[in-house]
Amino acid sequence: MLGSLIGDPARANMLTALMSGKALTASELAAEAGVTLQTASSHLSKLESAALIFRRKQGRHNYFALAGDEVGSVLEAMMGLAAKHGLTRTRTGPKDPALRKARVCYDHLAGELGVRMFDSLRARDFLAGPDDRLVLTDAGTTFISEFGVDPEQLKSPRRPLCKPCLDWSARRTHLAGILGAAMLQRVYELGWAARLTDTRIIEFSSTGERNFLNQFTTA
Amino acid sequence: MLGSLIGDPARANMLTALMSGKALTASELAAEAGVTLQTASSHLSKLESAALIFRRKQGRHNYFALAGDEVGSVLEAMMGLAAKHGLTRTRTGPKDPALRKARVCYDHLAGELGVRMFDSLRARDFLAGPDDRLVLTDAGTTFISEFGVDPEQLKSPRRPLCKPCLDWSARRTHLAGILGAAMLQRVYELGWAARLTDTRIIEFSSTGERNFLNQFTTA
DNA sequence: CGGATGCTTCGATTATGATCGAAGTATGAA
DNA sequence: TTCATACTTCGATCATAATCGAAGCATCCG
Secondary structure, eight states: OOOHHHHHHHHHHHHHTTTTSSSHHHHHHHHTTTTHHHHHEEEEEHHHHTTTTTEETTTTEEEEEEEEEHHHHHHHEEEEEEEETTTSSSSSOOOOOHHHSSETTTTEEESSSHHHHHHHHHTTTTTEEOOOOOOHHHHHHHHHHTTOGGGGGOSSSSOOEEEEOTTTTTTEEEEEEHHHHHHHHHHHHTTEEOOOOSSSSSOOOHHHHHHHHHOOOOO | OOOHHHHHHHHHHHHHHHHHHEEEEHHHHHHHTTTHHHHHHHHHHHHHHHTTTTEEEEETTEEEEEEEEEEEEEHHHHHHHHHTTTSSOOOOOOOHHHHHHHHHHHTTESHHHHHHHHHHHHTTEEEEGGGGOOOHHHHHHHHHHHHHHOEEEEEEEOSSSEEEEEEEESSEEEEEHHHHHHHHHHHHHSEEEOOOSSSEEEOOHHHHHHHHHHHHOOO
16 A cells, blocks of 8 residues: 555655665665564565555665656655645654654754754744744744844745754654754754764764753753 | 555555545445454554545544545555456456546546546547556647646646546546546536536536547547 | 675564443434 | 345454564774
């Protein structure tokens, strides 16, 4: 059944990664999904059997890609509806504590710290409006400016400024959109954290984490 | 997660029944799904929490319906893909012959007649390009103008003009996008067909259907 | 050739969620 | 008012499938 195939978070994350249009190896997809290679292999076999993806073997590398535009289109429609309705994933996210704590989701911060940031911005009225129409308040604009994010660089006709993104591990919302991406970039610039190579883990230094928690207080 | 919500067979069967556009009671939906009333109730609660359906209580009866045309559209796309890939456990498309023939998919024509329109436009080179980049040809622009659709009103920065949409019942493509919606509106204006109240069925008069088949010939 | 890397397959573990019996509440009808 | 019907909620049961360690196969590279 298509729904249950896509409904598994690990498979959903792999399909999401493949929606970029790039062909990825099993190892890369395992990292995207935050599962072991054997688990990923098992999932990929199911997706392939369902003709949602196809594989191309190059030596010892297996490259996987979405089977066609129709697949991508349906996935996109589903994600759009899911995003609009703020649907909760049933899995609680990856086992790896580091991934649970802070990781890359597309291009913004996810995990407990990602949720923390969102909650903080919400609690302090830096973000306002219902989840499907989040806006940055004047106070919020001031806040991010002082944090080092230039509001002027956030304008884009094609991508929302603020967008809630349902966090896989925390079952709550973290901040996506242009602002989410810019905030993560700023965290990198400040040297508070860095992305571990070939994973989605974002590793904070102890000082960086302390600074982050202070900056994005929920008290 | 949307996928897993829809992926459960009982829920899938209930959603399928609701795609007719009619509101059904919990008891009716339990029968559709082949589960007890208490199980159905539990499932319906989940679907309602996910805003995929809404309920209307009339005395002791609870009527459930899909939350909107958008939900129906996504479900239809999923089912179309599932059917095409042989992933479905149930019959392809609705059992109601009227729904199979012509129904609303979001805001455009689906079903056999919807596929017929698309095939016709394709066969006569009114639409060109690969499916992910469909464009209206000059001949096509002339054709739709003569049909009574104003090309100037079709411009939108936010929505594609032509877009293929996988048809649930026919396992083939029907036309979505602005043009698809405009064409359906025109069919209504011409009095060839009308949407049945409280359903997604589009009912053609015999004259209307004859005219439609002539207009969108595949010969 | 031997060791490293990429990946598949097997099998045991366990978290998850569908399921239904039981019980309770709300509404309708006689 | 009593009984029937529609539906919700609770909780125990258990089937399912995701998960990863272990092992094996295929390919690459020094």
